[in-house]
Amino acid sequence: MASMLLSEDQIQVKLRELHGWLRSGNEITKEIEFRDFVHAMGFVTSVALLAERSNHHPDIDIRWNRVTLTLSTHSAGGLTESDFNLARAIDEL
Amino acid sequence: MASMLLSEDQIQVKLRELHGWLRSGNEITKEIEFRDFVHAMGFVTSVALLAERSNHHPDIDIRWNRVTLTLSTHSAGGLTESDFNLARAIDEL
Numbered sequence: 001m002a003s004m005l006l007s008e009d010q011i012q013v014k015l016r017e018l019h020g021w022l023r024s025g026n027e028i029t030k031e032i033e034f035r036d037f038v039h040a041m042g043f044v045t046s047v048a049l050l051a052e053r054s055n056h057h058p059d060i061d062i063r064w065n066r067v068t069l070t071l072s073t074h075s076a077g078g079l080t081e082s083d084f085n086l087a088r089a090i091d092e093l
Numbered sequence: 094m095a096s097m098l099l100s101e102d103q104i105q106v107k108l109r110e111l112h113g114w115l116r117s118g119n120e121i122t123k124e125i126e127f128r129d130f131v132h133a134m135g136f137v138t139s140v141a142l143l144a145e146r147s148n149h150h151p152d153i154d155i156r157w158n159r160v161t162l163t164l165s166t167h168s169a170g171g172l173t174e175s176d177f178n179l180a181r182a183i184d185e186l
Contacts, residue, residue: 037150041141048134057130060155 005078014084019091026079027072028087034065043067043093050089056082058090098171107177112184119172120165121180127158136160136186143182149175151183 006014015021021028034040044060044067051057059070071087073080099107108114114121127133137153137160144150152163164180166173 037141037145041138041145045134045138048130052130052134057157060153062153062155064150 003073003076003080003082005073005076005080006084011079018084018087021087026077027070028079028083029068029070030087030090031066031068034067037062037064040065040067046093047090050086050093054082054086054089056086058086096166096169096173096175098166098169098173099177104172111177111180114180114184119170120163121172121176122161122163123180123183124159124161127160130155130157133158133160139186140183143179143186147175147179147182149179151179 011023015023015028018028020032021030032043034043040062044062047058047060047067047069056071056073061068061070069090071083072078073082104116108116108121111121111123113125114123125136127136133155137155140151140153140160140162149164149166154161154163162183164176165171166175
């Protein structure tokens, strides 16, 4: 099930399949730098569409050309399949 | 000039003309809650267009239905007319 907490081993395996995501406790985060604000917002808009489609929403911080995404499944209290599915979809943008 | 630091008195006067913005040192912030993520992103997109038009960009934090905006003029090291102009335009959205 997408909402079950992953084991530490599962998290480590899945983390290695992602690009540029860092583990921080119950969350995974990715910071991406773009050419400028226009390109950062283009990316954020794409992420927002994926998030809404999957009904799973990262925290999104925008600092001009830098975007930081944070994923966690708050309802489960940690990292689940949903987080890694969305992270992978974001990596493929 | 839009890039000159405002005096404490000027900041207090301008702050009273805004809606829901809080002063925090060299910054002003506003947190707004929306019905859901779709409405939050609609607002963020509008803010992004105003920001790009005025070439002045707030920090934007999105937490599902909550958006926090932070304005400061980093090049001037504090609050300037640019921050309040953009804050006012955002209030009028």
